[in-house]
Every structure is written in C-alpha cells, then in structure tokens.
Amino acid sequence: MDQKKAKIITFGISKGGCSKTTSAGITAHLLSQDAKVLAVDIE
Ligand SMILES: Nc1ncnc2c1ncn2[C@@H]1O[C@H](COP(=O)(O)OP(=O)(O)OP(=O)(O)O)[C@@H](O)[C@H]1O
Numbered sequence: 001m002d003q004k005k006a007k008i009i010t011f012g013i014s015k016g017g018c019s020k021t022t023s024a025g026i027t028a029h030l031l032s033q034d035a036k037v038l039a040v041d042i043e
C-alpha cells in the first residue's frame, strides 16, 4: 500500500516582521502544486 506521511514545516522566530508569513505563504503555494497543503499562520 502506498502510504504517504504528512510533513510539518515551521517558520518561527520571536522577532516580528521578518518574513515568516511571506516565506510560509510562498512555500505553501509552491508545495501545493505537487501535494495537499494545510497552511496555518499563528500570531
Ligand atoms: N523577502 C522580502 N523582501 C522584501 N520585503 C519582504 C520580504 N519578505 C517579507 N517582506 C515584507 O516585510 C513585511 C513583514 O513580512 P511578514 O508579514 O511576512 O513578516 P512576519 O514575520 O510574518 O510578521 P509578524 O511577526 O507580524 O507576523 C511585509 O510588509 C512583507 O511584505
């Protein structure tokens, strides 16, 4: 059986405004071209 494991990728740093959301959004968009992606942005 072809089992695919979910992968968790995290962009995290305590400093604000240093491109966490931007980087995560672009990465999620690119990965979504080949896989199912759930993107969560936590403030
Ligand atoms: N590579 C980049 N080059 C230029 N500007 C950028 C780049 N990445 C992000 N920015 C800009 O920097 C600002 C902050 O980016 P972003 O909102 O992604 O940061 P953040 O780490 O998610 O912030 P917060 O801590 O408030 O959630 C935005 O105006 C965004 O457009």
Ligand SMILES: [Mg+2]
Pocket: 020, 021, 022, 041
């Ligand atoms: Mg953010």
